[in-house]
Amino acid sequence: MSIQYPNGKRYRSNSSPHSSKTSIAYGGRGMSFESDIDESNTFYLLKEQAVIHKKPTPIQIVNVDYPKRSAAVIKEAYFKQASTTDYNGVYKGHYIDFEAKETKNKTSFPLQNIHQHQVDHMRNVVKQNGICFLLIRFQDTKEVFLLDAAVLISFYDHQKERKSIKKADIMTYGHHVHTGYQPFIDYLRTVDELYIN
Amino acid sequence: MSIQYPNGKRYRSNSSPHSSKTSIAYGGRGMSFESDIDESNTFYLLKEQAVIHKKPTPIQIVNVDYPKRSAAVIKEAYFKQASTTDYNGVYKGHYIDFEAKETKNKTSFPLQNIHQHQVDHMRNVVKQNGICFLLIRFQDTKEVFLLDAAVLISFYDHQKERKSIKKADIMTYGHHVHTGYQPFIDYLRTVDELYIN
Numbered sequence: 263m264s265i266q267y268p269n270g271k272r273y274r275s276n277s278s279p280h281s282s283k284t285s286i287a288y289g290g291r292g293m294s295f296e297s298d299i300d301e302s303n304t305f306y307l308l309k310e311q312a313v314i315h316k317k318p319t320p321i322q323i324v325n326v327d328y329p330k331r332s333a334a335v336i337k338e339a340y341f342k343q344a345s346t347t348d349y350n351g352v353y354k355g356h357y358i359d360f361e362a363k364e365t366k367n368k369t370s371f372p373l374q375n376i377h378q379h380q381v382d383h384m385r386n387v388v389k390q391n392g393i394c395f396l397l398i399r400f401q402d403t404k405e406v407f408l409l410d411a412a413v414l415i416s417f418y419d420h421q422k423e424r425k426s427i428k429k430a431d432i433m434t435y436g437h438h439v440h441t442g443y444q445p446f447i448d449y450l451r452t453v454d455e456l457y458i459n
Numbered sequence: 460m461s462i463q464y465p466n467g468k469r470y471r472s473n474s475s476p477h478s479s480k481t482s483i484a485y486g487g488r489g490m491s492f493e494s495d496i497d498e499s500n501t502f503y504l505l506k507e508q509a510v511i512h513k514k515p516t517p518i519q520i521v522n523v524d525y526p527k528r529s530a531a532v533i534k535e536a537y538f539k540q541a542s543t544t545d546y547n548g549v550y551k552g553h554y555i556d557f558e559a560k561e562t563k564n565k566t567s568f569p570l571q572n573i574h575q576h577q578v579d580h581m582r583n584v585v586k587q588n589g590i591c592f593l594l595i596r597f598q599d600t601k602e603v604f605l606l607d608a609a610v611l612i613s614f615y616d617h618q619k620e621r622k623s624i625k626k627a628d629i630m631t632y633g634h635h636v637h638t639g640y641q642p643f644i645d646y647l648r649t650v651d652e653l654y655i656n
Contacts, residue, residue: 313583315543318517321533336518336536346512350547352556355588357549386510391552 295364295399299349302445306353312450314351314358320344346383347394353450354458357392359384360449364399370426371398373418381418384411393457397439397449398432406439407432408452492561492596496546499642503550509647511548511555517541543580544591550647551655554589556581557646561596567623568595570615578615581608590654594636594646595629603636604629605649 296316306312325338347361361384363375376396387394394411409427413435417427437456440448493513503509522535544558558581560572573593584591591608606624610632614624634653637645 307583310583310586313580313587313589318515318541320515321518321536323518333537336533336538339518339533339536340530341533344515352554352584352587352589355554357552357554359549383510386504386507387549389507390510390549392510392549 295362295397296348298446299362299397299449302447302449303349303351305445306450312351312353312358314349314353316349317344317346343377343379345379347380353393353453356458357387357390358453359387359392359394360397362397362399364401366401367426368400368402368429370428371432372426373421374425376414376418381415384415388412388415393453395453397447398436400429404441406441406447406449407436408439408449408456409436410456492559492594493545495643496559496594496646499644499646500546500548502642503647509548509550509555511546511550513546514541514543540574540576542576544577550590550650553655554584554587555650556584556589556591557594559594559596561598563598564623565597565599565626567625568629569623570618571622573611573615578612581612585609585612590650592650594644595633597626601638603638603644603646604633605636605646605653606633607653 300316303312303314303316306314320342321336322340322342323336323338324340325336327335327337329335347359349362350357350359352358361376361380363371365371365375384394388411396409396411396414397406398409399406409432414427417424417431437452439452442448497513500509500511500513503511517539518533519537519539520533520535521537522533524532524534526532544556546559547554547556549555558573558577560568562568562572581591585608593606593608593611594603595606596603606629611624614621614628634649636649639645
């Protein structure tokens with residue numbers, strides 16, 4: 263979910279402790295896939311069902327100012343590319359690791375949304391028997407699917423043949439994620455069905 | 460590990476993809492507990508033994524500049540307090556979660572090094588059957604100990620009686636971590652003995 267900010271626009275972060283550069287304060291539910299997932303994770307945490315957090319955005323800090331009697335101010339820093347997926351945590355003793363992406367595309371998921379380092383990380387997690395997947399939301403229908411990392415990696419490795427995953431394939435090889443009220447995106451129900459129960 | 464930077468000093472980050480404000484480029488091994496753990500984690504990753512990363516330092520971004528034809532520059536940002544521990548990942552299917560602290564104190568570990576939100580996070584992880592602990596290094600002897608989260612929480616909850624954990628208690632209730640060449644801090648060997656094998 264790469265959101266481009268217009269030049270000079272003041273950056274606004276949301277109230278989540280794990281807000282990142284993609285967490286704009288939309289002031290409403292259902293606006294950002296990321297904030298919807300954050301809300302679900304908060305629900306899971308409060309209900310003591312799981313401990314899953316979004317990792318902070320990695321920042322390369324170049325210059326910090328230390329004014330007397332006030333907090334350190336970062337005066338120059340740059341966004342760095344993350345070397346892992348965005349979300350991880352623990353659920354019923356299992357390690358959970360996933361990336362979440364939303365697409366405006368109506369018929370397929372472009373693989374350019376996924377970066378090499380994320381796929382490498384997923385391969386490593388799978389080797390350690392972690393539960394690893396991609397959550398995809400189609401913006402037009404608001405449908406959410408869980409695609410197991412092994413399936414994603416297979417499509418990723420065949421990019422020379424096809425640069426996207428057809429929605430039909432996602433519906434076949436992936437799993438529909440229930441979206442409701444609390445939590446908004448109940449992906450752990452799908453995790454239960456697929457990996458745990 | 461709160462490192463205070465002198466006013467106006469130029470910030471230097473190390474080459475780790477998960478460097479944070481506490482990762483000063485020391486240019487040598489054994490200088491920073493954090494960089495030693497990062498090095499051990501890189502070793503585990505390359506040997507396909509575990510996937511454990513330090514989380515990026517959470518930053519509150521206030522102002523970003525978008526120069527034409529170059530990368531976005533963060534012009535004003537602040538360090539935020541993390542709401543979790545610093546390290547997590549997966550090892551043999553198990554969720555691993557820990558905090559690492561070094562102390563100059565020779566006879567005890569001051570509990571002021573541990574924050575309420577970290578203890579809260581540890582309680583949550585323990586409830587989800589995650590493997591959760593504190594790594595402590597005594598700076599003078601370079602000894603490293605693993606203290607299970609449940610033990611740490613117990614000491615933390617009795618701070619009114621005692622504001623630190625005696626080294627003797629750490630040696631009794633904690634577990635010595637082997638330090639060697641590769642990896643430098645072999646905490647997963649201790650994890651194996653305690654939680655897995």
